């Protein structure tokens with residue numbers, strides 16, 4: 001099978017490079033925003049969606065226009081790719097996978113892609129990369145590149161520039177070593193809880209970063225705006241944000257690696273919906289302001305984290321020969337996995353579940369995770385599911401007794417899936 005992988009390095013641009021990179025990033029942002037405005041105006045006037053091919057022709061006009069002569073200074077391929085990005089954003093919106101595309105703002109981190117490997121050169125031995133109209137730029141060669149280079153993306157974050165090198169290579173078809181199927185419930189007090197009862201601890205490591213952030217933000221607020229000391233304090237704040245970002249990335253990578261190495265099938269609630277709803281679920285009936293503040297902090301940190309968690313689980317499981325599934329999230333926290341009774345009152349508190357009918361009792365997050373796995377197994381047993389047979393086989397291999405049926409899985413089967421190992 002073909003493995004696609006990205007290798008990311010920090011660029012070490014000189015002053016001229018940096019100014020040019022900012023200009024190129026600005027040009028790509030300009031093209032993206034201009035095309036988006038055009039789509040919106042066109043739609044308001046009753047016109048049809050402008051396809052990428054037509055938009056690319058308009059771009060040629062903009063590059064030669066006397067109003068925007070500086071566009072011709074930017075490399076053509078990344079500008080075209082900005083239009084492709086917008087096109088993909090629209091397609092995702094049309095398919096219901098994403099919200100409506102929004103305008104890109106200056107200073108929110110620029111990025112642009114060189115889609116054609118003929119346009120650039122990478123010399124890992126000399127730790128340098130050649131980009132059209134920029135020349136050779138050095139990068140921190142922190143790890144080896146594997147595979148054939150397909151394209152590169154240049155991006156900036158918190159004042160630094162990075163290059164992400166995408167590669168492809170043929171690797172042997174993976175043989176899954178893990179055979180268990182597991183459901184996962186993501187949350188605020190616990191990052192993720194699995195249906196086998198294990199969980200990834202809350203994010204205490206972020207506390208010290210949060211305290212540092214508050215300290216430097218206070219320091220910044222006491223300085224005269226735009227003064228030398230204000231700028232120094234602002235740089236500190238930016239740095240803490242970067243540290244928090246790095247800690248989060250590290251945390252999510254470790255969690256997804258552990259889970260994907262230990263399980264062949266992982267089912268999670270639909271993470272897009274989780275992102276929108278989890279705040280209210282996370283704070284119900286939890287006494288004490290401390291908990292609330294902590295939940296608010298963790299939520300802020302994880303806002304983008306759950307989506308990334310799912311994305312990484314998906315590809316890491318795939319690399320290991322396993323499967324990743326997302327299932328509808330409705331009532332997973334209120335349904336009794338034992339008798340199927342759905343009741344808000346089943347949820348005694350943030351952490352306690354007690355069924356009002358059959359008195360089944362468990363940690364509420366574990367109950368959520370069991371219900372997620374239950375739904376996944378039921379989905380797999382539907383004949384319309386193309387990948388179903390393969391994934392159901394893995395679920396069945398957990399032990400011979402498990403046979404997901406269209407009617408759903410019974411508690412006795414569930415227990416065998418979860419605890420038989």
Ligand SMILES: [Zn+2]
Nearest residue numbers: 336339355358
């Ligand atoms: Zn019950």
